[in-house]
Amino acid sequence: YWSSLTLRPGAKGLSTDVCVPISRLAGCVTETEADIAEMGLIAPIVGHAGDGNFHVLVLMDVDSPQEIALAEKFVARLNMRAIAMEGTCTGEHGIGQGKVGFLRHELGHGVEVMRTIKQALDPLNIMNPGKILPRA
Structure with a gap:
């Protein structure tokens, strides 16, 4: 978390995670990376691939309503993607x-x-x- 914040000084991190069957993990991460690029976000991904769970830290300016809306849109897409892949919108955090x-x-x-x-x-x-x- 702390090292990721250095990628965008002054930004705050919105942490989220999803979990998918291992057979879908690579596809879910690839599609998520495409969303990050398309939306112009800085959002590192880390995970524990053995259980299909991965985390994304969306770095954003919390004083910007546009960035908050974009982060919420990203998280919604990620959640729905995981559910569509027979996973869960949350891994270990509930x-x-x-x-x-x-x-x-x-x-x-x-x-x-x-x-x-x-x-x-x-x-x-x-x-x-x-x-x-x-x-x-």
């Missing part, structure tokens, strides 16, 4: 607030199963209310 919008794309009706389990374990909705599962 679904967080930044990727919750992709949960239904990835799991479909499985989200309702998760909601049912959450309701059973937390009927008062006091554990991270609204954090991962969007309100019904």
Whole structure:
């Protein structure tokens, strides 16, 4: 992370990751590199290829609405690419607030199963209310 920031002094890094079946890893990385080039981003890629998980650090000016929008567009394309390749929009970091919008794309009706389990374990909705599962 810290060494990547030197590629664009003053920029902040938006870290993201996806995970795909190993047989799709090379194609996913290649398509992601093409997106980076096409969008004119500085976004190093690192990964642990043994499990199909790789990370991208998008370096951007967080005071620029245009750069924020471009980074969000890039991450959305990356997430949807991984899901289309029978992978997941997140590897080891789990679904967080930044990727919750992709949960239904990835799991479909499985989200309702998760909601049912959450309701059973937390009927008062006091554990991270609204954090991962969007309100019904």
